[in-house]
Amino acid sequence: MTPDRETFHAALVERHGAERQAKFDAARVAVCGLGGLGSNIAVALARAGIGRLHLVDFDRVEASNLNRQQYAAAQVGLPKAEALRDNIAAINPYCEVRAETVRVAAGNIAALFADDDIVCEAFDQAEEKAMLVSGVMEAFPGKPVVAASGMAGLASANSITTRRVSRRLYVCGDGVADVADGLGLYGARVLACAAHQATMVLRLVAGMEEP
Protein backbone atom coordinates (compact mmCIF):
# COMPACT_ATOMS: atom_id res chain seq x y z
CA MET A 1 0.00 0.00 0.00
CA THR A 2 1.47 3.34 -1.04
CA PRO A 3 1.56 5.88 1.81
CA ASP A 4 -0.33 9.10 1.06
CA ARG A 5 1.62 12.31 0.47
CA GLU A 6 1.36 13.49 4.07
CA THR A 7 2.51 10.18 5.55
CA PHE A 8 5.38 9.94 3.05
CA HIS A 9 6.51 13.49 3.83
CA ALA A 10 6.23 13.02 7.57
CA ALA A 11 8.56 10.02 7.32
CA LEU A 12 11.15 12.16 5.48
CA VAL A 13 10.85 14.89 8.11
CA GLU A 14 11.38 12.26 10.80
CA ARG A 15 14.73 11.32 9.22
CA HIS A 16 15.96 14.71 8.00
CA GLY A 17 14.30 17.31 10.20
CA ALA A 18 11.60 19.75 9.06
CA GLU A 19 13.89 22.65 8.17
CA ARG A 20 16.25 20.58 6.01
CA GLN A 21 13.42 18.62 4.38
CA ALA A 22 11.79 21.91 3.36
CA LYS A 23 14.98 22.74 1.46
CA PHE A 24 14.99 19.28 -0.16
CA ASP A 25 11.29 19.72 -1.11
CA ALA A 26 12.03 22.99 -2.90
CA ALA A 27 15.17 21.83 -4.74
CA ARG A 28 15.39 21.36 -8.49
CA VAL A 29 18.24 19.11 -9.57
CA ALA A 30 19.25 18.03 -13.07
CA VAL A 31 20.88 14.65 -13.61
CA CYS A 32 22.53 14.52 -16.99
CA GLY A 33 23.35 11.03 -18.18
CA LEU A 34 21.31 8.20 -16.65
CA GLY A 35 23.83 5.38 -16.58
CA GLY A 36 25.76 3.92 -13.67
CA LEU A 37 26.28 7.33 -12.10
CA GLY A 38 23.12 9.18 -13.04
CA SER A 39 20.54 6.47 -12.38
CA ASN A 40 22.01 5.88 -8.92
CA ILE A 41 22.28 9.61 -8.17
CA ALA A 42 18.67 10.15 -9.19
CA VAL A 43 17.38 7.29 -7.04
CA ALA A 44 19.35 8.55 -4.02
CA LEU A 45 17.96 12.07 -4.49
CA ALA A 46 14.40 10.80 -4.96
CA ARG A 47 14.69 8.75 -1.78
CA ALA A 48 15.89 11.85 0.07
CA GLY A 49 12.77 13.67 -1.08
CA ILE A 50 14.35 16.14 -3.48
CA GLY A 51 11.26 17.87 -4.88
CA ARG A 52 12.02 18.06 -8.57
CA LEU A 53 14.36 15.94 -10.67
CA HIS A 54 15.23 16.70 -14.28
CA LEU A 55 16.41 13.48 -15.96
CA VAL A 56 18.27 13.82 -19.26
CA ASP A 57 19.62 11.03 -21.49
CA PHE A 58 19.34 10.26 -25.21
CA ASP A 59 19.92 6.53 -24.84
CA ARG A 60 17.96 3.33 -24.26
CA VAL A 61 18.50 0.64 -21.62
CA GLU A 62 20.82 -2.17 -22.77
CA ALA A 63 21.60 -5.54 -21.22
CA SER A 64 25.18 -4.36 -20.59
CA ASN A 65 23.83 -1.62 -18.29
CA LEU A 66 22.25 -3.98 -15.79
CA ASN A 67 25.45 -4.63 -13.79
CA ARG A 68 25.37 -1.10 -12.38
CA GLN A 69 22.35 0.91 -13.45
CA GLN A 70 18.96 1.25 -11.76
CA TYR A 71 16.89 -0.56 -14.38
CA ALA A 72 15.10 -3.89 -14.42
CA ALA A 73 15.89 -6.57 -17.00
CA ALA A 74 12.41 -6.14 -18.47
CA GLN A 75 13.21 -2.48 -19.20
CA VAL A 76 15.90 -3.27 -21.80
CA GLY A 77 15.02 -1.33 -24.96
CA LEU A 78 13.14 1.49 -23.23
CA PRO A 79 14.43 5.08 -23.24
CA LYS A 80 16.42 5.50 -20.02
CA ALA A 81 14.75 8.77 -19.05
CA GLU A 82 11.29 7.17 -19.22
CA ALA A 83 12.34 3.93 -17.52
CA LEU A 84 13.99 5.80 -14.66
CA ARG A 85 10.99 8.11 -14.29
CA ASP A 86 8.83 4.99 -13.84
CA ASN A 87 11.27 3.47 -11.33
CA ILE A 88 11.42 6.68 -9.33
CA ALA A 89 7.62 6.91 -9.36
CA ALA A 90 7.57 3.48 -7.71
CA ILE A 91 10.08 4.62 -5.04
CA ASN A 92 8.77 8.14 -4.37
CA PRO A 93 5.52 8.91 -6.23
CA TYR A 94 5.60 12.48 -4.92
CA CYS A 95 8.90 13.41 -6.59
CA GLU A 96 8.18 15.59 -9.60
CA VAL A 97 10.18 14.18 -12.50
CA ARG A 98 10.80 15.83 -15.85
CA ALA A 99 12.22 13.15 -18.15
CA GLU A 100 13.83 14.19 -21.43
CA THR A 101 15.20 11.88 -24.10
CA VAL A 102 17.58 14.30 -25.77
CA ARG A 103 21.24 14.43 -26.70
CA VAL A 104 23.01 17.26 -24.87
CA ALA A 105 25.23 19.43 -27.04
CA ALA A 106 26.95 22.78 -26.59
CA GLY A 107 24.07 24.41 -28.46
CA ASN A 108 21.18 23.26 -26.23
CA ILE A 109 22.72 23.50 -22.75
CA ALA A 110 21.44 27.02 -22.06
CA ALA A 111 17.86 26.03 -22.89
CA LEU A 112 17.95 22.63 -21.17
CA PHE A 113 19.18 23.61 -17.72
CA ALA A 114 17.74 27.08 -17.19
CA ASP A 115 15.26 25.89 -14.53
CA ASP A 116 17.63 23.70 -12.50
CA ASP A 117 19.38 24.81 -9.28
CA ILE A 118 22.22 22.27 -9.55
CA VAL A 119 23.49 20.17 -12.47
CA CYS A 120 24.97 16.70 -11.98
CA GLU A 121 27.31 15.59 -14.75
CA ALA A 122 26.89 11.81 -15.06
CA PHE A 123 27.96 11.00 -18.61
CA ASP A 124 30.38 8.19 -19.43
CA GLN A 125 32.46 9.68 -22.29
CA ALA A 126 35.23 12.00 -21.10
CA GLU A 127 34.69 14.42 -24.00
CA GLU A 128 30.96 14.64 -23.22
CA LYS A 129 31.74 15.30 -19.54
CA ALA A 130 34.04 18.20 -20.42
CA MET A 131 31.55 19.61 -22.93
CA LEU A 132 28.70 19.57 -20.41
CA VAL A 133 30.65 20.97 -17.46
CA SER A 134 32.27 23.71 -19.52
CA GLY A 135 28.97 24.54 -21.22
CA VAL A 136 26.92 24.76 -18.03
CA MET A 137 29.55 26.92 -16.35
CA GLU A 138 29.69 29.24 -19.38
CA ALA A 139 25.91 29.53 -19.65
CA PHE A 140 25.08 29.86 -15.95
CA PRO A 141 27.55 31.78 -13.78
CA GLY A 142 26.92 30.71 -10.21
CA LYS A 143 25.10 27.42 -10.87
CA PRO A 144 26.84 24.58 -9.01
CA VAL A 145 28.02 21.61 -11.07
CA VAL A 146 28.74 18.23 -9.47
CA ALA A 147 30.76 16.10 -11.90
CA ALA A 148 32.57 12.75 -11.86
CA SER A 149 35.96 11.64 -13.12
CA GLY A 150 37.53 8.26 -12.39
CA MET A 151 35.41 5.39 -11.13
CA ALA A 152 36.25 2.59 -13.59
CA GLY A 153 37.95 -0.61 -12.45
CA LEU A 154 38.16 -2.26 -9.08
CA ALA A 155 40.70 -0.14 -7.20
CA SER A 156 39.79 0.64 -3.59
CA ALA A 157 36.58 2.57 -3.08
CA ASN A 158 38.59 4.59 -0.56
CA SER A 159 40.36 6.36 -3.43
CA ILE A 160 37.09 8.01 -4.49
CA THR A 161 36.69 11.51 -3.06
CA THR A 162 34.73 14.71 -3.59
CA ARG A 163 36.99 17.61 -4.56
CA ARG A 164 35.95 21.24 -4.72
CA VAL A 165 37.87 22.44 -7.77
CA SER A 166 36.60 25.99 -7.52
CA ARG A 167 33.77 27.95 -5.99
CA ARG A 168 31.00 26.11 -7.85
CA LEU A 169 32.65 23.07 -9.45
CA TYR A 170 32.89 19.78 -7.59
CA VAL A 171 34.47 16.64 -9.05
CA CYS A 172 33.95 13.21 -7.51
CA GLY A 173 36.02 10.13 -8.29
CA ASP A 174 39.62 8.95 -8.13
CA GLY A 175 40.64 11.33 -10.95
CA VAL A 176 42.81 8.72 -12.71
CA ALA A 177 40.97 5.53 -13.72
CA ASP A 178 39.81 5.66 -17.34
CA VAL A 179 37.38 3.12 -18.74
CA ALA A 180 39.27 3.31 -22.05
CA ASP A 181 42.18 1.48 -20.36
CA GLY A 182 40.07 -1.69 -20.24
CA LEU A 183 39.45 -1.55 -16.49
CA GLY A 184 35.76 -2.39 -16.79
CA LEU A 185 32.97 -0.85 -14.75
CA TYR A 186 31.78 -2.41 -11.50
CA GLY A 187 28.43 -1.48 -10.04
CA ALA A 188 29.67 -1.14 -6.49
CA ARG A 189 32.52 1.25 -7.30
CA VAL A 190 30.43 3.34 -9.70
CA LEU A 191 27.80 3.47 -6.97
CA ALA A 192 30.42 4.78 -4.53
CA CYS A 193 31.13 7.65 -6.90
CA ALA A 194 27.41 8.27 -7.47
CA ALA A 195 26.95 8.35 -3.70
CA HIS A 196 29.65 11.04 -3.46
CA GLN A 197 27.84 13.10 -6.08
CA ALA A 198 24.41 12.65 -4.49
CA THR A 199 25.80 13.50 -1.05
CA MET A 200 27.39 16.68 -2.40
CA VAL A 201 24.08 17.68 -3.98
CA LEU A 202 22.27 17.16 -0.68
CA ARG A 203 24.95 19.15 1.14
CA LEU A 204 24.61 22.03 -1.33
CA VAL A 205 20.82 22.02 -1.02
CA ALA A 206 21.19 22.00 2.76
CA GLY A 207 23.49 25.03 2.53
CA MET A 208 26.90 23.38 2.96
CA GLU A 209 29.46 24.24 0.31
CA GLU A 210 32.48 22.21 1.38
CA PRO A 211 32.84 18.57 0.29
Added chain:
Amino acid sequence: MLKINGEETDAAGRTVAEHIASAGFNPSRVVVELNGQIVPKAAYADTVLKDGDNVEIVCFMGGG
Protein backbone atom coordinates in the same frame (compact mmCIF):
# COMPACT_ATOMS: atom_id res chain seq x y z
CA MET B 1 55.09 32.65 -12.10
CA LEU B 2 51.51 31.49 -11.98
CA LYS B 3 49.66 28.63 -10.33
CA ILE B 4 48.29 25.69 -12.30
CA ASN B 5 46.40 23.14 -10.21
CA GLY B 6 48.08 24.56 -7.11
CA GLU B 7 51.67 24.30 -8.42
CA GLU B 8 53.86 27.30 -9.22
CA THR B 9 54.65 27.19 -12.94
CA ASP B 10 56.59 29.38 -15.33
CA ALA B 11 53.96 29.42 -18.07
CA ALA B 12 53.37 33.15 -18.46
CA GLY B 13 53.02 34.18 -22.10
CA ARG B 14 51.66 30.81 -23.22
CA THR B 15 48.07 30.46 -24.32
CA VAL B 16 45.75 28.04 -22.57
CA ALA B 17 45.80 25.90 -25.73
CA GLU B 18 49.62 25.82 -25.74
CA HIS B 19 49.77 24.83 -22.09
CA ILE B 20 47.17 22.07 -22.56
CA ALA B 21 49.20 20.68 -25.45
CA SER B 22 52.54 20.84 -23.61
CA ALA B 23 51.03 19.16 -20.54
CA GLY B 24 49.81 16.33 -22.73
CA PHE B 25 46.09 16.84 -22.13
CA ASN B 26 43.47 16.15 -24.77
CA PRO B 27 41.76 19.57 -25.14
CA SER B 28 38.36 17.99 -25.72
CA ARG B 29 38.57 16.27 -22.31
CA VAL B 30 39.40 19.29 -20.16
CA VAL B 31 37.63 22.05 -18.30
CA VAL B 32 39.70 25.16 -17.59
CA GLU B 33 39.11 27.86 -15.00
CA LEU B 34 41.21 31.01 -14.96
CA ASN B 35 41.05 33.11 -11.79
CA GLY B 36 37.71 31.54 -10.91
CA GLN B 37 36.13 32.09 -14.32
CA ILE B 38 35.47 29.32 -16.81
CA VAL B 39 37.47 29.66 -20.02
CA PRO B 40 35.10 28.92 -22.93
CA LYS B 41 36.42 26.12 -25.12
CA ALA B 42 36.44 28.46 -28.12
CA ALA B 43 38.78 30.84 -26.25
CA TYR B 44 41.65 28.42 -25.41
CA ALA B 45 43.79 29.59 -28.33
CA ASP B 46 43.30 33.30 -27.55
CA THR B 47 43.65 33.28 -23.76
CA VAL B 48 47.20 34.17 -22.71
CA LEU B 49 48.39 33.20 -19.24
CA LYS B 50 50.12 35.87 -17.18
CA ASP B 51 52.05 36.11 -13.92
CA GLY B 52 49.86 35.83 -10.87
CA ASP B 53 47.14 33.83 -12.63
CA ASN B 54 45.46 30.95 -10.84
CA VAL B 55 44.52 28.17 -13.25
CA GLU B 56 42.57 24.99 -12.59
CA ILE B 57 42.52 22.31 -15.27
CA VAL B 58 40.34 19.24 -14.85
CA CYS B 59 41.07 16.46 -17.32
CA PHE B 60 38.13 14.06 -17.30
CA MET B 61 38.47 10.29 -17.22
CA GLY B 62 35.85 8.18 -18.98
CA GLY B 63 33.33 5.92 -17.29
CA GLY B 64 29.98 6.31 -15.69
